[in-house]
Amino acid sequence: MTQSALDLNLHLSRPPAPAPLPPEARGLRRDEVRLLVMDRATGACRHARFVDLPHFLSAGDLMVVNTSATIPGRLRAVYRGEPLYLHLAIRLTEDTCILERRRADGGPDPRPFEPGDTLRVVHPEDGRVLARIQVEAHFHPDSRLWRVRADRDLFRVAEAAGVPIQYGYVTRPLETGAFQTLFSRTPGSAEMPSAARPFTHRVLRGLAARGVRFCSLLLHTGVSSHEVASDLARHPVLPEWYHIPPATAAAVNRAMAEGRRVIAVGTTVVRALESAAVPARGGEGVRVRSGSNWTTHLVTPATPPRVVHGLITGMHDNHTSHLALLYAFARPEFLRRAYEEAVQLGYLWHEFGDISLLV
Incomplete structure (x- = not known):
């Protein structure tokens, strides 16, 4: 499927509702947002809370997080x-x-x-x-x-x-701290790498007890406010800077060699890892190369992931490159059915909203 042929509209029965405020301002903990679990192998969709994430992962899974912090941009x-x-x-x-x-x-x-x-x-x-x-x-x-x-x-x-970038669906001004994640270390992102926002120390403890492993990289995100106006082939793609430490590249390459899953926390991690994928020594498969670089790489069905097996991400709008990325992981009809369930159950969209796990 070419980029121009992608239908970036899930044709849901009604528009999704945006989260107007962070969950902490809505009477919830960060890790109590909803979790939509999409199993590609079985086609099943399950509904939980983010704090239940460890139950849906396996010992040996390698979770990769982005340590970029949000600036008041x-x-x-x-x-x-x-x-x-x-x-x-x-x-x-x-x-x-x-x-x-x-x-x-x-x-x-x-x-x-x-x-x-x-x-x-x-x-x-x-x-x-x-x-x-x-x-x-x-x-x-x-x-x-x-x-x-x-x-x-x-x-x-x-x-x-500066003040943080926020959009009209957020109902009151928020401090920069509301746009940081547990992993935020190095300032540089215009908008929050929001898939990581629901992580808390109790979620990390649960993942560790499950045998899930962690490593990190850095990618500074640009603004995501542009819809795909005509087709993805003409969509403006911002260059984004990333850094993959040698230890992270080694951990990812070891996981791939051992047949363990690489789980990206956010589309930013997918973009960085797939941008750093090079042919493996010996000519079979790929490996991730450490180092720093700029990327304009888009993951789509035409350029599918070669490193990442699973993805934790937010709920994405129609007519966005993020939705095109999801199409690279799952069939549009499966996503449409899962998202329709989420809409009917009142899931909330955008950076303070609910989360999905695609495995």
């Missing part, structure tokens, strides 16, 4: 006297980055800049100028993304004057 700016927001997406160098244009009310703003246009980043309280930006180029014609150069490192400016 929304900056207030002024352009030709008009206020607006800028969402930091990807830091390319100290003075160059890719960002998204948003309206003053936080909504998407498709209006174009012109190369050479200048903007001022201002303090949200007193309006002081914190940085000056020059627009260099449109990142992609089907996007609100722009490559810019600034007189200061905008990611450092954000540490002092």
Whole structure:
């Protein structure tokens, strides 16, 4: 199946409901969100709570997590006297980055800049100028993304004057801590690697008792607010930087050699591992290479996973590259049936919502 032929619409009976706030603000613990378990071998779907995750995994499974921490990536700016927001997406160098244009009310703003246009980043309280930006180029014609150069490192400016990127379905402003996971270590992600958010120490204890093993990598995520407008082949794909430590590459390669499952916690982990897959020595299969690199790799049915066997991830919208990634793991009709069950049972979508396990 080609990328252009993918139907990125599950045709559910009604639109899924977004989670308006983190579970802690809804009377739940982090690990008490719902868990949709999709078994590809049997076609069965089961429903549990995330705290029950250890029951659905096996001794020897290798779970890989992302240690990127979320930055407060929304900056207030002024352009030709008009206020607006800028969402930091990807830091390319100290003075160059890719960002998204948003309206003053936080909504998407498709209006174009012109190369050479200048903007001022201002303090949200007193309006002081914190940085000056020059627009260099449109990142992609089907996007609100722009490559810019600034007189200061905008990611450092954000540490002092930014707020977390959040969207209209979240009903009140949240602190940056709400967008971190148990594994967050190195700041750099524009949006939270949210599949890991429900993990707690009691879940980790349960997994350890089950014999599940852990390792980690780093991938800084960009913004995910762009729907696939026409087909995936024309979709703007942000470059994302990742680092796979030698110990992680060794653990993953050993698991594959021994026939044990590699379980990715989030689509970011899938992208990093599959980007680092190279032919194995001797010519049979693949191995994961350690090191750092940029990736624009998309996992789809046309480019299926070669390393990852199972996936823990959120509930994904229609018309997204995340849904295309799920199609690489399971047939669309199976996902449609599982997601329809989830909708009927009141599962919640997006970063503070419920979670799925695909094995």
